[in-house]
Amino acid sequence: MTTQREDRIGGAEGKLHEFPDEWKEGVYRAIYARRDIRSQFKPDPIAEDVLARILRAAHHAPSVGFMQPWDFILIRDVAIKQKIREDFERATEEAAVKFAPEKEAVYRKLKLEGIREAPINICVTCDRRRFGPVVIGRTSQPVMDLFSSVCAVQNLWLAARAEGLGVGWVSILHPRELRRILALPAEVEPIAYLCVGHVTEFPDRPELESAGWLPRMPLGDVIRLDGWDTPIQNKWEELEAEL
Numbered sequence: 001m002t003t004q005r006e007d008r009i010g011g012a013e014g015k016l017h018e019f020p021d022e023w024k025e026g027v028y029r030a031i032y033a034r035r036d037i038r039s040q041f042k043p044d045p046i047a048e049d050v051l052a053r054i055l056r057a058a059h060h061a062p063s064v065g066f067m068q069p070w071d072f073i074l075i076r077d078v079a080i081k082q083k084i085r086e087d088f089e090r091a092t093e094e095a096a097v098k099f100a101p102e103k104e105a106v107y108r109k110l111k112l113e114g115i116r117e118a119p120i121n122i123c124v125t126c127d128r129r130r131f132g133p134v135v136i137g138r139t140s141q142p143v144m145d146l147f148s149s150v151c152a153v154q155n156l157w158l159a160a161r162a163e164g165l166g167v168g169w170v171s172i173l174h175p176r177e178l179r180r181i182l183a184l185p186a187e188v189e190p191i192a193y194l195c196v197g198h199v200t201e202f203p204d205r206p207e208l209e210s211a212g213w214l215p216r217m218p219l220g221d222v223i224r225l226d227g228w229d230t231p232i233q234n235k236w237e238e239l240e241a242e243l
């Protein structure tokens with residue numbers, strides 16, 4: 001008999017130092033096949049056990065000083081979603097006029113949220129008070145608790161992909177409105193507003209790439225050696241071609 005914990009980590013094999021090939025394959029597959037979903041949500045409800053698994057994956061994210069500063073506010077209420085959506089409309093209008101005219105026209109055509117279509121929305125927060133004011137690792141860099149909640153978002157996003165669920169991150173929202181609508185205490189920061197649900201498809205490429213907004217940068221352009229001034233390109237471009 002394996003324990004519940006062993007089941008989660010793959011029985012005794014879970015303690016292996018190296019992952020067998022199929023585990024590695026699964027991890028990379030979730031990473032490369034994950035997409036930000038806005039247009040492809042289906043109304044089908046998410047089974048409770050699946051929801052529990054993705055939330056547990058999020059809760060197992062790394063966190064500064066093991067502070068676990070996140071909370072996950074599950075939003076199913078149509079009236080609350082509608083209020084959030086109205087704030088999105090205001091925020092997206094404010095954003096549109098900030099782009100150069102030719103980009104503004106493209107921006108206005110993009111679908112950048114699935115708040116009402118997704119059966120569930122999840123607001124991931126960061127409770128900056130959790131376990132008191134002095135946290136290992138946060139003393140010289142106070143933002144580390146915020147980063148920890150972002151790690152939870154990424155775990156949730158990847159676990160959701162493995163479960164066949166799409167996630168869309170909506171950041172075109174005013175934090176003050178999120179705070180008001182969701183009644184967040186002053187010390188709790190809204191980190192991510194996520195739309196989650198089953199999808200008709202996962203696009204092969206980021207939608208912003210397909211829409212001609214921006215391309216994916218070559219890996220070699222973002223790797224530097226021993227400091228900012230020495231980019232190292234060739235080797236990494238070759239490696240990327242193999243992916």
Ligand SMILES: Cc1cc2nc3c(=O)[nH]c(=O)nc-3n(C[C@H](O)[C@H](O)[C@H](O)COP(=O)(O)O)c2cc1C
Nearest residue numbers: 034035036038111112113169170171172206207208
């Ligand atoms: C912090 C963050 C905020 C984002 N905000 C939005 C958003 O408001 N609306 C949206 O449509 N996509 C949003 N996205 C999704 C990105 O546009 C998307 O991740 C990127 O285009 C790459 O596509 P992919 O996630 O499908 O690989 C956000 C992503 C991150 C990480």
